[in-house]
Amino acid sequence: MKELAFIIEDDKDLSYIFASALEQANYEVEAILDGLAAKKRLEETTPHMVILDMHLPSISGADLLTQIRKDARFTDTSVIIITADARMGEAFTDAADFVLVKPIAFTQLRDLAARLHKA
Amino acid sequence: MxxxxxxxxxxxxxxxxxxxxxxxxxxxxxxxxxxxxxxxxxxxxxxxxxxxxxxxxxxxxxxxxxxxxxxxxxxxxxxxxxxxxxxxxxxxxxxxxxxxxxxxxxxxxxxxxxxxxxxxxxxxxxxxxxxxxxxxxxxxxxxxxxxxxxxxxxxxxxxxxxxxxxxxxxxxxxxxxxxxxxxxxLDRLVQERTRDLANALARERVESGRSKAILESIADGVIVFDLHGIANIANPASERLLELSVKQIINTSIDKLSQNKALDAQNQGILADLLSNPNEQRTSYRIQWGKRTLSVTSAQVTDTEGNDIGTVAVFRDYTHEAEVEKMKSTFLAIVSHELRTPLNAILGYAEMIKEEVYGPVTEKQSRASERIMTNSRRLLDIVSDLLDQAQMEAGKLTFQIRSFRPEELLEAVHGVVDKFAAEKGLALTSELDPNLPDTLNGDIVRLQQVLVNLISNAIKYTDQGSIHARLYRSDTRHWSIEVLDTGEGIPEENLSQIFEAFRQVDSSATRKHGGFGLGLTIVKQLAELMGGEIKVSSKVGVGSAFTVILPITHTRNKS
Structure with missing residues (x-):
C-alpha cells in the first residue's frame, strides 16, 4: 500500500503540480484546499507526509503546524512547509522537517518526497 | 520760595x-x-x-x-x-x-x-x-x-x-x-547708554518674539530641557501631539515625560535614552505615543560660546506616513505572494511537460519548456529585486541577526549560483580565510543575497575565465566578502554610477546582459544597513573586484 500524503494548498494549480510530483514519487495523495477541512482530516487520519502552505484560508498554516507538532500521532509524519516568504520560512525551520520557498520546482519536490519514504 | x-x-x-x-x-x-x-x-x-x-x-x-x-x-x-x-x-x-x-x-x-x-x-x-x-x-x-x-x-x-x-x-x-x-x-553719555540699552532690549524682544512666533506656528512639537533635564519650553504643537497641556509639560523631567502611560515599556526606554543622550549621532526614532506615531529627534543646545545649555527634542507626527508604510508593506507582501504563486504554477507545468508527465516530448518541445522555465525564473528574480528595493527604500527591511558558520553561508551560495556558472562554462571557486571567527553574527539570508547578487553580477559580465569568492578577516573588527572576476571590467568614469538603481554602465548592456541593474544597488544598501560598506576596483579588459566590509559584532537595528 502506498504511503499517504496530504497536500494542504489553496491554489488549485499548485496543488495539482505538487500532487503530480508526489504521485511520481509513489505516494497516495489527498489534496486539501482549505485550512478548516485540513484540520478535520488531520483529526481523522495520520498521513505519512504533509505538504503545508502557510498562506491558507480559514486556518493558517502556522496553526496547523502547531496542531501537528502537539500531537504524538504525527511523530513519524514529515512536514514540508511551503511559503512565498523566505522570512516566514526561517521562522519555521525548527518546527518543520523542510521549508521550501516558492517557486518550488516540480523535480525538487518529487526528488525530496522520494527520499522521505519509510525505509 | x-x-x-x-x-x-x-x-x-x-x-x-x-x-x-x-x-x-x-x-x-x-x-x-x-x-x-x-x-x-x-x-x-x-x-x-x-x-x-x-x-x-x-x-x-x-x-x-x-x-x-x-x-x-x-x-x-x-x-x-x-x-x-x-x-x-x-x-x-x-x-x-x-x-x-x-x-x-x-x-x-x-x-x-x-x-x-x-x-x-x-x-x-x-x-x-x-x-x-x-x-x-x-x-x-x-x-x-x-x-x-x-x-x-x-x-x-x-x-x-x-x-x-x-x-x-x-x-x-x-x-x-x-x-x-x-x-x-555726562548727560550725553548717559543718554547714549540708555538708548543702546533700549535698542538692545528692543532687539532682544523682537528676536525672542520672532523665535516664539516660529515655535508657535510650526507643526512639529518642540520641547526644550535645561541642563538638569527639566522642560522649560514647550510649543503648542507639542501640546497637540503629546496630548498634554503646555502647563503639564513645563517643569516635567525627562524621566517623568518618558514614563508617560501613552508609551509602552519599550518606547519609554527609547524616549528616555534619546532625550538623555542627545550627543549621539543618529537618525530619528519612531515611537508610538498613544494613537500617534511620532518621529523624535533630539539635539544638544549650545550658546554662542559653545557651552552646553540643554537639550531640544522635536516631535513630528508620523502617524499618516506610518499608516502608508504599513499599507505599502502589506501591499508588497500580498503582491509578493500573489505574483509568486502563478509564476510557480507556470514553472511547474513547464517542468512537468519537460519531465514527460504528460507523455513523451520532442527535443524541441523540451527546449521550449526550458525557455519557459528560465524566463519565469528571471521574472521572479526581477520581482524579488523590486520588492527588496521597495522595502529598503521604505526602511522596512528587517534583519534577523543570529550566529552562523561562514561555511554554511558559502554552501548555501554555491547551491544557488553553481549551475549559473556552469551554464556559462565559468570556473567558480571560493575560499575561507582561516583567521575568520568560527561563527559570525548576522542575517544569513541577507548575506546570502549579497553574495548571490555579487556572483550573479560577475557571471553576467564575464564571458570567459573564472570567478573567485573569498570570505576573510580584514582587521580585528571587520570581515569582508570579496568577489573577483575576469570580466570585461568597468571604465573608471563609470565606477561611481554602478550602485545607482536602474542604471547599467551602458544602456545596450541591458539588452546584452538582461536584468534591471538592481543587484548591485541592493548589495550596497544591504551592506550599509548592516553597518558596512562596499568597495569596487576594476580594470577594463582584466576584471573587477567587489568587496563588502562588515563589522564582526552585529549592529543595532534602526527603526
Missing amino acids: WKSILQVSSTDPDNTRRRRLLNILLVGIFVSAIVGLLIAGYGYIAKAGEPSDIFLLSIICLAFLVGAAIIHLVNRHYVKIASYLFILLLVVAYIFSDTPFQISDGRSVFFFSIPIVIASLLIHPLASFILSAIGCVIITWAASTINSQPDFVVMIGFFMLALISWLSSRSLDQALKELRATNTS
Missing part, C-alpha cells in the same frame, strides 16, 4: 546764575534796609541822635527798599538791565551816603570796593575795571569839592581789587563752564 530765590545752580546758564545771585544780593539789601528803618524808627522814638541824620537814614533805607523791589521786578525778565540798575543803585547810594571828605579820603573810601566786586560777578568779569574807573572819578570829584588832592593809593587799590575780582570771577566763570561741559558730556 526762599529756596528758589537763594539757590545758585552751577549747571545753570550764566544768565540764570546771575539772576539768582542778584536776587540774593537784593534780599540782603532788603533786609539791611528794613533793619535801617527799624534803627531809624527807634532813634526817632528814643530821640537818640540828630533828627536830620535819622531822616537821612530813613530816606536812604526807603530808597534801598524801593530800589531793591523795582530791580527785583526788572530782574524777572531783564537780568542785564537789573544788574546795571543794581550797580547804579549801589554807586548812587555810595555817593550820597557820606560827606565828600569821607568819600575821597575818609572812612567810606573803601566801601566802593563793594560795587567793583559785585559788578565783576553780576555783569562781566571786566566790568570791575569800569567800576574802578568810576570809583576814581567819584573820589576825584569828591576831593575837588573840598579842594583836596584825590588819594592815588586808594585809586591804585581800586584797580588792584578790580584785577583780583576780574581774575577770580573769570576763573569762576571758566570753572562753571567746564563743569557744565562735563555735565553735558
Whole structure:
C-alpha cells in the first residue's frame, strides 16, 4: 500500500503540480484546499507526509503546524512547509522537517518526497 | 520760595546764575534796609541822635527798599538791565551816603570796593575795571569839592581789587563752564547708554518674539530641557501631539515625560535614552505615543560660546506616513505572494511537460519548456529585486541577526549560483580565510543575497575565465566578502554610477546582459544597513573586484 500524503494548498494549480510530483514519487495523495477541512482530516487520519502552505484560508498554516507538532500521532509524519516568504520560512525551520520557498520546482519536490519514504 | 530765590545752580546758564545771585544780593539789601528803618524808627522814638541824620537814614533805607523791589521786578525778565540798575543803585547810594571828605579820603573810601566786586560777578568779569574807573572819578570829584588832592593809593587799590575780582570771577566763570561741559558730556553719555540699552532690549524682544512666533506656528512639537533635564519650553504643537497641556509639560523631567502611560515599556526606554543622550549621532526614532506615531529627534543646545545649555527634542507626527508604510508593506507582501504563486504554477507545468508527465516530448518541445522555465525564473528574480528595493527604500527591511558558520553561508551560495556558472562554462571557486571567527553574527539570508547578487553580477559580465569568492578577516573588527572576476571590467568614469538603481554602465548592456541593474544597488544598501560598506576596483579588459566590509559584532537595528 502506498504511503499517504496530504497536500494542504489553496491554489488549485499548485496543488495539482505538487500532487503530480508526489504521485511520481509513489505516494497516495489527498489534496486539501482549505485550512478548516485540513484540520478535520488531520483529526481523522495520520498521513505519512504533509505538504503545508502557510498562506491558507480559514486556518493558517502556522496553526496547523502547531496542531501537528502537539500531537504524538504525527511523530513519524514529515512536514514540508511551503511559503512565498523566505522570512516566514526561517521562522519555521525548527518546527518543520523542510521549508521550501516558492517557486518550488516540480523535480525538487518529487526528488525530496522520494527520499522521505519509510525505509 | 526762599529756596528758589537763594539757590545758585552751577549747571545753570550764566544768565540764570546771575539772576539768582542778584536776587540774593537784593534780599540782603532788603533786609539791611528794613533793619535801617527799624534803627531809624527807634532813634526817632528814643530821640537818640540828630533828627536830620535819622531822616537821612530813613530816606536812604526807603530808597534801598524801593530800589531793591523795582530791580527785583526788572530782574524777572531783564537780568542785564537789573544788574546795571543794581550797580547804579549801589554807586548812587555810595555817593550820597557820606560827606565828600569821607568819600575821597575818609572812612567810606573803601566801601566802593563793594560795587567793583559785585559788578565783576553780576555783569562781566571786566566790568570791575569800569567800576574802578568810576570809583576814581567819584573820589576825584569828591576831593575837588573840598579842594583836596584825590588819594592815588586808594585809586591804585581800586584797580588792584578790580584785577583780583576780574581774575577770580573769570576763573569762576571758566570753572562753571567746564563743569557744565562735563555735565553735558555726562548727560550725553548717559543718554547714549540708555538708548543702546533700549535698542538692545528692543532687539532682544523682537528676536525672542520672532523665535516664539516660529515655535508657535510650526507643526512639529518642540520641547526644550535645561541642563538638569527639566522642560522649560514647550510649543503648542507639542501640546497637540503629546496630548498634554503646555502647563503639564513645563517643569516635567525627562524621566517623568518618558514614563508617560501613552508609551509602552519599550518606547519609554527609547524616549528616555534619546532625550538623555542627545550627543549621539543618529537618525530619528519612531515611537508610538498613544494613537500617534511620532518621529523624535533630539539635539544638544549650545550658546554662542559653545557651552552646553540643554537639550531640544522635536516631535513630528508620523502617524499618516506610518499608516502608508504599513499599507505599502502589506501591499508588497500580498503582491509578493500573489505574483509568486502563478509564476510557480507556470514553472511547474513547464517542468512537468519537460519531465514527460504528460507523455513523451520532442527535443524541441523540451527546449521550449526550458525557455519557459528560465524566463519565469528571471521574472521572479526581477520581482524579488523590486520588492527588496521597495522595502529598503521604505526602511522596512528587517534583519534577523543570529550566529552562523561562514561555511554554511558559502554552501548555501554555491547551491544557488553553481549551475549559473556552469551554464556559462565559468570556473567558480571560493575560499575561507582561516583567521575568520568560527561563527559570525548576522542575517544569513541577507548575506546570502549579497553574495548571490555579487556572483550573479560577475557571471553576467564575464564571458570567459573564472570567478573567485573569498570570505576573510580584514582587521580585528571587520570581515569582508570579496568577489573577483575576469570580466570585461568597468571604465573608471563609470565606477561611481554602478550602485545607482536602474542604471547599467551602458544602456545596450541591458539588452546584452538582461536584468534591471538592481543587484548591485541592493548589495550596497544591504551592506550599509548592516553597518558596512562596499568597495569596487576594476580594470577594463582584466576584471573587477567587489568587496563588502562588515563589522564582526552585529549592529543595532534602526527603526
